[in-house]
Amino acid sequence: SGAGVSEVTVRVPMNIALVKYWGKRDEQLILPLNDSISLTVDKLTAETTVRMIQGVGENTVEINGRRVELSSNKRYQTVFDEALRLQRKRKEDSNQNETECISHHFEVISKTNFPVAAGLASSAAGFAAIGRAIQKILNLNDTQANRLARIGSGSACRSMFGGLVHWKKGEKEDGSDCVAVRADSENWKDLYCIILVFDDERKKVGSSEGMRRTRETSTLLKHRIESVVPERIEQVKKAYESRNFQDLARVIMADSNQFHAVCLDSVPPIRYLNESSWRLIEVVEKFNQQEVKAAYTFDAGPNACVIVQKDDVPAFIKAALQDISIPSEDLKSVEEDLNVSFEGP
Numbered sequence: 447s448g449a450g451v452s453e454v455t456v457r458v459p460m461n462i463a464l465v466k467y468w469g470k471r472d473e474q475l476i477l478p479l480n481d482s483i484s485l486t487v488d489k490l491t492a493e494t495t496v497r498m499i500q501g502v503g504e505n506t507v508e509i510n511g512r513r514v515e516l517s518s519n520k521r522y523q524t525v526f527d528e529a530l531r532l533q534r535k536r537k538e539d540s541n542q543n544e545t546e547c548i549s550h551h552f553e554v555i556s557k558t559n560f561p562v563a564a565g566l567a568s569s570a571a572g573f574a575a576i577g578r579a580i581q582k583i584l585n586l587n588d589t590q591a592n593r594l595a596r597i598g599s600g601s602a603c604r605s606m607f608g609g610l611v612h613w614k615k616g617e618k619e620d621g622s623d624c625v626a627v628r629a630d631s632e633n634w635k636d637l638y639c640i641i642l643v644f645d646d647e648r649k650k651v652g653s654s655e656g657m658r659r660t661r662e663t664s665t666l667l668k669h670r671i672e673s674v675v676p677e678r679i680e681q682v683k684k685a686y687e688s689r690n691f692q693d694l695a696r697v698i699m700a701d702s703n704q705f706h707a708v709c710l711d712s713v714p715p716i717r718y719l720n721e722s723s724w725r726l727i728e729v730v731e732k733f734n735q736q737e738v739k740a741a742y743t744f745d746a747g748p749n750a751c752v753i754v755q756k757d758d759v760p761a762f763i764k765a766a767l768q769d770i771s772i773p774s775e776d777l778k779s780v781e782e783d784l785n786v787s788f789e790g791p
């Protein structure tokens with residue numbers, strides 16, 4: 447980096463929630479109503495370069511070669527502002543008496559190797575990468591980097607680590623105990639994630655709008671948050687640690703279903719799954735008849751993520767492509783990926 451320019455490039459993977467985050471208690475700080483837990487999907491990444499440039503200038507963000515309109519994507523500005531606040535704070539803490547206030551601006555260039563905004567948590571990988579890059583530029587600690595990613599996109603804070611990651615909602619109003627932590631002692635290397643893209647259009651109801659609607663109108667959400675999620679988080683950890691695929695798979699599917707149920711329970715109802723999603727659910731049900739060997743999970747869109755063990759990947763793909771009639775024009779792509787060898791930066 448040249449005079450007055452700090453530049454860092456990082457590659458950060460996306461994550462898929464096994465117990466879903468849905469609902470904010472604070473929209474500014476992005477503090478969730480419930481804990482969530484995810485797997486980091488190794489091969490689906492956002493490679494991101496962040497330049498912090500001295501002097502007044504316009505912040506710019508480019509994703510996959512396209513300029514992002516920052517006036518309609520306020521989250522980026524929030525992250526940049528927070529980064530500058532942290533930088534100022536560090537200078538104050540180290541007693542550097544600054545006589546002049548040096549201004550900075552940011553340039554972000556990000557490339558994902560998977561479709562953006564297809565309900566594939568691409569924003570998670572992107573904001574996690576920005577958080578990591580700014581962490582390196584400003585020499586921040588993990589909690590500060592976590593916060594940067596989170597205020598960009600909540601689920602992004604779970605992409606800061608590999609393996610199984612637990613995002614704790616915390617209790618405090620300032621969000622200081624709202625952090626993602628690694629939740630496994632060792633990667634389950636045998637787990638694969640098969641992504642079936644049925645629709646690569648931008649989602650109809652974005653997650654922020656959807657969460658707000660659910661929080662304001664769903665009665666089922668309260669039950670989910672209070673009586674269901676805490677137990678499921680523990681079940682996931684236990685099943686993962688003991689390598690009990692069947693138990694893990696059952697919780698994953700149940701939680702995906704409940705997440706979509708609270709969406710339907712909102713007013714007006716939100717429907718993310720389409721006909722192909724439902725056919726895929728039937729495929730998995732059939733595949734699991736003798737023994738539970740696959741688990742589906744869907745985020746805020748129709749695309750499926752199917753978690754299987756390595757040995758079952760070929761059989762599952764065959765079942766998905768042959769046994770059922772997902773309309774072929776509906777199936778945009780199938781990707782299989784090892785999800786757990788990422789060890790973090």
Ligand code: PMV
Binds near residue numbers: 482653
């Ligand atoms: O981080 P956001 O605002 O894109 O919300 C993500 C919400 C879900 O993907 C549906 C669930 C989750 O926990 O990732």
